[in-house]
Amino acid sequence: MPDHKNTPTLVKCLIWDLDNTLWRGVLLENDEVVVPDAIRDVIVELDARGVLHAVSSKNDHDLAWERLRELGLADYFVAARIGWGRKSDAVREIAGLLEFAERTVAFIDDQATERAEVEFHLPEIRCYPAERATELPGLPEFTPVSHTADSGRRRTMYQANLRRNAERAEYQGPDAEFLRSLGLRLTVARAGEEDIARAEELTVRTSQMNATGVHYSDADLRALLTDAHHEVLVASLSDRFGSHGVIGIVLVARHASSWHLKLLATSCRVMSFGIGAALLGWIADQAARAEVHLIADFRRTDRNRIMEVAYRFAGYEQQDCGCAQELAPGGNNIERLHLKPVRQEPPVTLALAAPDLTG
Template sequence: MSKEIKCVVWDLDHTMWEGVLLESPHVTLKPGIPEIIRELDSRGILQSIASKNHREDALAKLKEFGLAEYFLYPEIHWNAKSTSIENIRKNLNIGIDTFAFIDDQPFELEEVKSVHEDVLCIDAAGYKELLTRPCLQPRIITKDSTRRRLMVIEDMKRQQEEETFEGPKEEFLASLDMKFVISEAREEDLQRAEELTVRTNQLNSTGITYDYDELNIFRQDPNHLLLVCELTDRYGSYGKIGLALIQKTAEADYLKLLLMSCRVMSRGVGTVLLTHLMQRTKKARKRFLAEFCQTERNRMMFVTFRLAGFNEVDKREDISILEHNLEKLHPFPPYIEVQVPQLEESF
């Protein structure tokens, strides 16, 4: 199964348009390019630019074509395109192995491949087949998917304000008026829940993925609780950014899966869902255990468990069983309003 691409990076001259902009301002878009760009966007695939050009002229031309809004963190300068892709990756905070790069020059494709071997490099001559590539056909397209570019733009606005904010970071976070909503997953949440298990790697406690049908079984099973969470602030919604699956017994609550989108880690909400679960279990006077399976990417989640006060109490093959004694729980951050609408009073 091919890796799902999360970001397509475009060259411009002889790739997106016919001709060289530096030689003539009268370049024309290649046939079908606007439709391809808009379709990728509707699938929740982010897009950017890596082009050796004069930045102002290239951006003006993209605006003239009505396409400028589709490209996030465009890298338009004379530096190596491998550097451009790395800069885009840092800004978007997604894995380099989820990038595709399209260029008409073999040299540029080889230069990128020599530095980023996991980037999918595509000759521009085959651009018309882009939409039929399996890696650019997400199996799940949710409401959050279709808004992905807009959510990144909202994040950019938040970041710009944070950079100019004078005062402690907690004061800035308080100014965002954040609301963290935890609720039981409904059937209409399941596609996004499945997408979260597929797309979230760094903050995923087990690395296990669940499909729609499996999640729906858990949702309806009285011995399990499937929770989703959403974060909003005065800029808008970050979308559904977290998921938890709990197995309930008379003696203990077992956290089978916990994941949180990396997009919200800078907002200090990474432990809110976990803290909420532990508070409820403590109120029910039960034990709280969590499964953790180390993967190539989820060390950050292990650190989250350890800093929260978990200790390993058992080991089953590659799965560690962690437990929290629930004696001392960290409170929610004071700058976040936590809402738990219509969630049953006890596990």
């Protein structure tokens, strides 16, 4: 498997200053500021790659947002913090709103003092001067390994997620009741050729909800598709707000007395819906029906503590069992967690459609 430890972390959101960065001129001095075609091209291209755009600008909010509408660009921005406060506070708020690690967020501004202020308070944020804007699509941190259908829809999915979260914040009843009101439908399917690009993307982009942090390349996944002893499964999610797209990947290797759960990774934006727990419950139920044990790979990273909690809560533990002798050595700091599964009740907050793996 290729070594990707030196590959730059992909930028998930680019936060733009406005005056003399996104557009030419200062809005409060000239309300006819214009956006160069080259900057428009950058916005459109990065959006197609699945990079989100946001705004942090010291400006009059209503005037600035109205100008973005007039320029036909407002819909490209999933969040905006326009006012007179510190840029670092605005950048931090946007990262928190989107639930992104700060190391996956970038900031572009024409003022060196503003970039320095952000870098001082948020050292993991990557900052770029405005004159480099047209270079960004050529940089590796803005270039995902592949473009998928979900990449092109990522903006609209995040915008729907913000509306969903706003409704959730206003909901007065129990959280489980709100989740049931969404009409969540989780669909698990065996991956096809058309799913490989998105499956690979999930192994690269997902950090918090990734059990190993191991990147599986396009070639790796295609090889597993044709291996009769492996299951490559993708999970998609939808609700009354629309489709979340493909949000999870599960890799399982079959052995005589055990199933080896080599990878479970789900998109961080669906973390609050309990998708990881639902998938672990379904896999446990399938393994119990097949009368095999489960052995899950887990490798600690600086971001995936929540996955360890999910495995432990599902009953996985470090335990010597003869079934582990069927597996090749883990290596690469991989821990092997064991579970003797029992039948599971279906989830109560979502509808689950999934294949039978016991045949």
